[in-house]
Structure formats: C-alpha cells, structure tokens
Amino acid sequence: MIFVLLQILRGVAASMVVFHHYVASQLERQFEVQQWIEDLGGSGVDIFFVISGFIMMITQSDPERPASSRDFLWRRLVRIAPLYWALTIAAFALALLAGDAVHADFSLQKALSSMLFLPFGSGIDMEMNAHTAYVIPMAWTLTYEWYFYLVFAVTLAFGLQPVARLGVMAGWFAISVAAAFVLQPASLILQMAGNPIVFEFLLGCLVAILYRKGYRLGGLQAVALAAAAVFLLSNIFHQTAFERILLWGVPAFMLIAAASLYQAGRLDLIILRPLVRLGDISYSLYLSHFFCLALFVRMQDRSSLLNQGFSPLSLALFTLLVLLVAELCYRCIEEPARKYFSRRHRLSAQPART
Secondary structure, three states, X not given: OHHHHHHHHHHHHHHHHHHHHHHHHHHHOOOOOOHHXXXXXXXXXXXXXXXHHHHHHHHOOOXXXXXXXXXXXXXXXXXXXXXXXXXXXXXXXXXXHHOXXXXXXXXXXXXXXXXXXXXXXXXXXXXXXXXXXXXXXHHHHHHHHHHHHHHHHHHHHOOOOHHHHHHHHHXXXXXXXXXXXXXXXXXXXXXXXXXXXXXXXXHHHHHHHXXXXXXXXXXXXXXXXXXXXXXXXXXXXXXXXXXXXXXXXXXXXXXXXXXXXXXXXXXXXXXXXXXXXXXXXXXXXXXXXHHHHHHHHHHHHHOOOOOOOOOHHHHHHHHHHHHHHHHHHHHHHHHHHHHHHHHHHHHHHOOOOO
C-alpha cells in the first residue's frame, strides 16, 4: 500500500518536471503562459528528493537484514547509471551527427561531468552553471542523489541505527552548507555539496523513521496534510536555495508523510494502475523527455498547426510523445539493464561450488 502511493507520487513528480520544461520551452517561443504555471512544475524535483530519502532509509533499516554499504552503492549504480549513460552517449552521438556538438558545447569536460555525475567547472550562478555542466541538463539532480548515497553509505559502513544515521547525515550536511555559505567556493562541486537542498533527502529519512516507529495517520488527517502540501506547493515559489528547502522541501515532506503514514488496507483500484505505471517509468520519463522536447520544438518550427501558442493540442501531442518514448526506454534499456546487472551481482555473491 505504502509503496503504491509513493510510486504514484514518483510518476506525478516526474510529470511535473516534464511539464515545467515544456512550459519553459513555450515561454522561450514568446507564447503567452502564466509564469506561475512554469514555477509549479519545478517542485517535482523536491518531491523526488524526499521520496528518495524515504526509500533509502526504509529499505536499509531492516534489523534482520543488515545493510552493506558496498551492496547499497552497487544497487544504486545499477538503478541509475545504465539508462543515464546510454542516453548521455545517445545525446552526444546525435549532436555529432547533426553537427551541433560545437554549438552545444559538448566538450571533454562536459563529457566527464556527465559520466561521473560531477559538475566540473566554476561559476557564480551555481544553478545556471549546474544545468549546463552535463550533456543531459536534468542530470544535475543525479549529482545530489549520489552525494546523498555516498554519505548514506558511510553511515551504513559504521553500522549506525536509523536515528543515529539521520543525526550524522544532518550534522555533515549542516557543516557543508555552513562552510559553503561562509567560504563561497567557486567550484561547482563544492557549491552543490553546500546547497541546502540536500536536507530534503533527510526529510524523507525522517518520515521513514516515523513509519518504522509505528506512527500512522487516519484518512482525514492524511487528506488534510496532503491538501495543505499541495496548496503550499502551488502558491509559494522559492527564490533562493535556503528558501527552496522551506517553501518546496517542507510541503514535499508533508506530501510524502501523508502518503506513507496513511493507515489503510489494500489499494488495488483499476483506475490507479496507469498512475502506478507512470511511477514505474518515471526515471525513464525524467531523462528521456530531454530528447522529446528537442524534437517537439523542431516539429513546432515546421508545423503551423503546432506553432499557434500554448494550445491543448500541442500539450496533448507532447504528452503522448514523452510517454511513448519513456515506455520504450523503460522496456528496452532501464528494466533489462537492472535485471541483468542485479542477476550478475547475485551470482557473483554466491559461494563457489566445490
């Protein structure tokens, strides 16, 4: 039940980010779109981060199955890297074939940043430079994911219990954020390590601890908390990194808490299955919509029917395109790669027969 609701929220969060980028592309074409519509979708990333923190803590807190930091990092690598690397290589290859590699600034530094999840370079405007440090711009979020995974893995290596684990991570992130605030480093890597957005993962960890301790919400409580979260996400927009954690991170925490602590029976409504599927393909959707957006903008350049402003027809066709491509990426790359490498890892972990 709990993972069904969270899977649905993953799909919703990915869709919000896709919509955010679609609206931004229409604003660049001088179409009339209310700015708040674009801003709303940006909070999908914050929902993702809180969910990620929850999932990591809830799955690595089983006292009967002590977690290994090595296995944890391997599973995260298998989950994230194959699809991302495949699409990064595809983006680079397509740019070379189209003769756009120089225009897109596909340098060796950008290639290394992309493949290693590290934003090499420097700049005052961290948010802008982080987006341009990768072949696939959305990969900046994966850098934060990996930063969280590495710190989380260290706490696993020391065998810390969940509450102590959360405390150590909070202390480390607080020191990193304070140091970045005082020192104002030019390095993008150090700037991202000191961004307060990392605390959103810990908000998810906190929900997981509450869940493990038996805290639950009734139906009315869960609905009220979720409604308040949606209201805050749709009416308040962040301006700085510190404001973001409060104005988007906290409502995201409220939303995940409502979904995970809601005490209910089995939830298997047919009407929810498409939303669960959307959650299944959410990672493929998140990464592949970069290609769809580039293609759709070119389609708009060549079609007067699609180039008539922010229209329901354009949005419907774009939605259909991104869902089809995401489903293909999931079936052909993401899921087969995950199964293959997971199977190889299980086989290598088995003792040799004598």
